[in-house]
Amino acid sequence: xxxxxxxxxxxxxxxARMASGQQPGYLEQEGNPxxxxxxxxxxxxxxxxxxxxxxxxxxxxxxxxxGYENCYTGNAWNSAYCSDPxxxxxxxxxxxxxxxxxxxxxxVQQIEDGVKxxxxxxxxxxxNVGSRLYVLDDxxxxxxxxxxxxxxxxxxxxSELQCxxxxxxxxxxxxxxxxxxxxxxxxxxxxxxxxxxxxxxxDIKFISGEANIxxxxxxxxxxxxxxxxxxxxxxxxxxxxxxxxSMATAYTPHPCDINGQLKCEGIACGDNSKGERxxxxxxxxxxxxxxxxxxxxxxxxxxxxxxxxTLKPMTVVTQFLTADGTDDGDLSEIRRFYVQxxxxxxxxxxxxxxxxxxxxxxxxxxxxxKILFQxxxxxxxxxxxxxxxxxxxxxxxxxxxLWDDVEVNMLWLDSKYPLDxxxxxxxxxxxxxxxxISSTPEYLRDAFHNGYVTFxxxxxxxxxxxxxxxxxxxxxxxxPPTSAPGACGCGPRDxxxxxxxxxxxxxxCNQMMTYENKCKWxxxxxxxxxxxxxxxxxxxxx
Numbered sequence: 369x370x371x372x373x374x375x376x377x378x379x380x381x382x383x384a385r386m387a388s389g390q391q392p393g394y395l396e397q398e399g400n401p402x403x404x405x406x407x408x409x410x411x412x413x414x415x416x417x418x419x420x421x422x423x424x425x426x427x428x429x430x431x432x433x434x435g436y437e438n439c440y441t442g443n444a445w446n447s448a449y450c451s452d453p454x455x456x457x458x459x460x461x462x463x464x465x466x467x468x469x470x471x472x473x474x475x476v477q478q479i480e481d482g483v484k485x486x487x488x489x490x491x492x493x494x495x496n497v498g499s500r501l502y503v504l505d506d507x508x509x510x511x512x513x514x515x516x517x518x519x520x521x522x523x524x525x526x527s528e529l530q531c532x533x534x535x536x537x538x539x540x541x542x543x544x545x546x547x548x549x550x551x552x553x554x555x556x557x558x559x560x561x562x563x564x565x566x567x568x569x570x571d572i573k574f575i576s577g578e579a580n581i582x583x584x585x586x587x588x589x590x591x592x593x594x595x596x597x598x599x600x601x602x603x604x605x606x607x608x609x610x611x612x613x614s615m616a617t618a619y620t621p622h623p624c625d626i627n628g629q630l631k632c633e634g635i636a637c638g639d640n641s642k643g644e645r646x647x648x649x650x651x652x653x654x655x656x657x658x659x660x661x662x663x664x665x666x667x668x669x670x671x672x673x674x675x676x677x678t679l680k681p682m683t684v685v686t687q688f689l690t691a692d693g694t695d696d697g698d699l700s701e702i703r704r705f706y707v708q709x710x711x712x713x714x715x716x717x718x719x720x721x722x723x724x725x726x727x728x729x730x731x732x733x734x735x736x737x738k739i740l741f742q743x744x745x746x747x748x749x750x751x752x753x754x755x756x757x758x759x760x761x762x763x764x765x766x767x768x769x770l771w772d773d774v775e776v777n778m779l780w781l782d783s784k785y786p787l788d789x790x791x792x793x794x795x796x797x798x799x800x801x802x803x804x805i806s807s808t809p810e811y812l813r814d815a816f817h818n819g820y821v822t823f824x825x826x827x828x829x830x831x832x833x834x835x836x837x838x839x840x841x842x843x844x845x846x847x848p849p850t851s852a853p854g855a856c857g858c859g860p861r862d863x864x865x866x867x868x869x870x871x872x873x874x875x876x877c878n879q880m881m882t883y884e885n886k887c888k889w890x891x892x893x894x895x896x897x898x899x900x901x902x903x904x905x906x907x908x909x910x
């Protein structure tokens with residue numbers, strides 16, 4: 369989730385009783401907000417349900433199992449209950465969050481079809497900053513998503529997110545039950561346990577059922593005095609669908625050479641502070657597409673002069689294509705397009721890679737950009753898209769969050785980064801944000817107290833299905849299935865082996881052209897083929 373930053377970190381509530389633990393609480397009844405979740409097919413359209421969301425454990429109040437005393441206050445553990453990792457997990461209860469407190473304490477507001485995540489929320493006990501939520505399948509398990517040979521879409525509004533903020537939607541290879549049953553974790557997914565990502569964060573207070581108290585130290589960059597880090601990190605593969613504010617956006621695969629979650633220590637964590645970033649188990653840099661960074665400064669921004677006007681809501685569609693067009697094939701390409709005001713808007717092709725310019729993430733694209741930017745190609749070292757696809761096959765948990773950045777002020781997303789390079793060097797400028805004081809958490813929390821992001825109508829399904837409403841009656845195929853490539857009607861694109869196109873009706877053919885990067889339609893009695901309605905590169909698409 370955090371591309372090119374020194375560490376992943378959480379925006380903890382300043383709640384007076386804030387902490388983290390591993391026993392289920394008993395004082396508050398969980399009152400989960402929901403998001404509309406659609407599961408879609410090309411033949412049947414989409415079916416919807418209200419999926420419960422649960423707050424991450426690090427935001428919750430954790431108190432002694434025998435009463436109301438905090439197990440963690442500010443950035444320090446309570447030694448009366450937390451003298452060692454196992455004792456702490458046994459003695460501390462992770463409390464539920466009522467429906468009222470989701471909003472009044474943590475700034476998570478239920479809206480139609482989704483949630484509004486507020487940046488800063490003042491309440492009777494203090495102040496909360498940001499949040500992180502997971503999608504549940506039932507009360508005890510996260511819902512796992514299998515994205516290969518699928519597309520995922522959602523609606524988002526980033527109009528109130530300024531430079532230095534990040535409203536993120538992503539997937540990570542967390543355990544389906546949140547690690548419940550590991551050591552002393554008796555709380556599990558219901559209480560938001562088990563977080564991991566490709567940055568192997570050390571600020572997770574409980575990992576695999578044990579408190580992360582060994583070598584715990586306060587974060588010197590956190591002016592609020594709530595953040596710290598311990599000896600262990602929590603690693604897993606991560607697919608960043610959306611990291612964005614109103615000035616910049618990026619999507620990024622982060623493969624790892626492990627299966628599932630790893631409680632890391634030492635070199636496996638790849639700690640920046642030890643100079644071991646590229647020796648750990650995960651690709652922390654990832655292989656991102658940020659349109660601005662790839663040479664398109666006029667694509668995404670605040671106002672009608674941009675192709676995507678971030679002052680308006682939008683639908684974001686991400687497609688995970690395989691080499692052979694099947695669920696079992698290797699992940700070969702990740703594509704992105706948008707819908708705003710009812711208009712499909714394709715991602716622009718990069719303009720700085722010469723012959724390697726493209727508008728989607730492939731291994732060839734990643735290799736070319738790493739060379740141009742003079743970046744370490746850890747993406748390739750960790751197995752590239754094939755490895756990312758293998759992780760997706762094991763199932764990922766859906767995550768929504770809002771955060772700011774006490775380490776590098778989100779410069780890696782929307783400004784100049786790293787600071788020791790000239791902004792004229794390829795890949796350094798990621799957006800028009802000036803950086804400096806105006807991107808620091810201290811400034812943002814004061815100046816943009818009322819910032820927020822909304823997430824609505826998440827949908828997953830076959831390629832081309834999440835925006836497609838099937839007609840009430842099927843269109844008869846024209847021409848018949850025996851049509852040869854090159855005949856009138858629906859057929860394969862020139863030079864491509866796409867037998868599934870032959871015999872499709874015009875409406876379905878156009879859907880496949882638009883959403884699946886395949887097929888062409890030729891009007892019977894005319895010679896020139898109809899061009900595809902959206903520009904797609906001839907990369908390794910199925």
